[in-house]
C-alpha cells in the first residue's frame with residue numbers, strides 16, 4: 057500500500073490503481089499538488105506519505121482537495137472530518153469530480169473540505185454474495 061505527494065497537473069496524470077486528490081480545480085490544469093493513494097487515510101494532514109524524492113513527509117492535504125479521480129477498482133469515500141466521520145462523498149471505480157460551480161468558481165460546499173478517505177470493496181457488501 058502506497059501514498060505519495062507530488063507536483064503534477066492534468067486529468068491524465070492520475071495513475072491506474074490509485075485515487076488521486078488534486079489541490080486545485082480542473083485536475084490541477086495550472087499546476088498544483090496531488091496526493092496519490094491506494095490505502096485508507098484517516099487524517100489527511102498527518103498521514104505519512106512519500107515525497108518526490110522518496111522521503112517520508114506528512115501529507116498536509118487536509119481541506120485542500122479541489123478535484124479528484126478514482127482509478128481504483130474500489131469505492132472511494134471522502135469524509136469531511138478526520139477518522140471517517142461525517143457524511144462522505146462517494147466516487148465509484150473510474151469516476152472523477154471537480155469541485156467548481158457552474159461559473160467555474162470553486163464551490164463552497166465540496167471544495168477544500170475533505171479530511172479523511174476510505175476505499176471499500178465494490179459490490180462486496182460483506183454478506184457473502186447475492187441471493188441467487
Ligand SMILES: [Ca+2]
Pocket residue numbers: 078079080081119120121122168
Ligand atoms: Ca484547493
